[in-house]
Amino acid sequence: MPDAKPIYVLNGPNLNLLGSREPEIYGRVTLAEIETACAARAAQMGRSVVFRQSNVEGELVNWLQEASDKAAAVVLNAGAYTHTSVALHDAIKAIAVPVIETHLSNPAAREDFRHVSLVGKAAKGVIAGFGATSYLLAIEAAALLANESKGA
Ligand code: DQA
Numbered sequence: 479m480p481d482a483k484p485i486y487v488l489n490g491p492n493l494n495l496l497g498s499r500e501p502e503i504y505g506r507v508t509l510a511e512i513e514t515a516c517a518a519r520a521a522q523m524g525r526s527v528v529f530r531q532s533n534v535e536g537e538l539v540n541w542l543q544e545a546s547d548k549a550a551a552v553v554l555n556a557g558a559y560t561h562t563s564v565a566l567h568d569a570i571k572a573i574a575v576p577v578i579e580t581h582l583s584n585p586a587a588r589e590d591f592r593h594v595s596l597v598g599k600a601a602k603g604v605i606a607g608f609g610a611t612s613y614l615l616a617i618e619a620a621a622l623l624a625n626e627s628k629g630a
Contacts, residue, residue, distance in 0.1 A: 482525055483550035485620045487516055487613070488541050489531035490557035496582075504582050507610045516553075519614045523621035525550065535559055539569045546573035550624035553616040555580045560597045570600035576623045580616040581606035 489509065492499060497508035513529040520527045528549070532538055538556065545552050554577050556566055570577045577600070584607030585592035598604050602623065605616045 483548065483624070484526040484528045485516075485520055485551050485553060485617060485624070486541065486545040486549040487513070487527050487529045487553045487617075488538055488545075489529075489555050490535075490538055490559045491533040493555060493557055494531050494533070505609045512610050512613050515610065516613050516617050519617045520621065523618065523625075525617075525621050525624065527617070535563055535565060539565050542566070542569040542573055542577070545575055549575050550627075551575055551620035552577040553580050553613065553620050554578065554597065554601070555582070555613075556597050560585070560595050561592055563596055567596040567600045570597065576602040576620070578602055578616045578619050578623075579604040579606075580612050582609050582612055583607060 493509055496504055496512070497506055509531060516527050516529060530541060538559065542552065552575055556563065559566055560579065579595065579597045579601040585595065587607070603619065605612050605619065608615060
């Protein structure tokens with residue numbers, strides 16, 4: 479699949495701090511290490527990744543819109559915006575590619591304010607609670623979904 483579209487892996491606020499941020503919850507792995515692991519897993523499945531992080535909500539909206547025609551699928555860890563952002567919800571609804579909500583931790587097992595996911599109400603599915611492995615499972619899901627749909 480030499481001209482297969484990439485999987486976009488989009489990361490929201492504070493995920494640039496992985497490695498030092500609340501390691502008892504998020505582990506010691508850095509976002510750069512997650513990027514390397516995602517690229518390797520995607521390559522095994524005939525895909526590349528476009529891997530980005532922003533603390534700015536609107537930038538994530540712009541990248542979702544860009545993904546609409548450039549990506550085969552999107553792995554999205556929207557961080558805290560998961561629980562607050564109507565804009566991200568609407569952007570996911572507006573685009574044709576499948577979006578897989580992804581989290582290192584399991585928000586359902588944490589504070590009440592993390593139990594609502596506006597992203598999840600629009601996403602294809604959710605993978606959460608497996609640490610950095612959540613990303614690799616999401617890459618696999620994204621690649622399998624993309625391979626199912628023609629032209630991706
Ligand atoms: C997170 C979970 C969110 O509730 C939190 O705000 C984050 C990280 C996760 O990957 O576990 O920033 O998305």
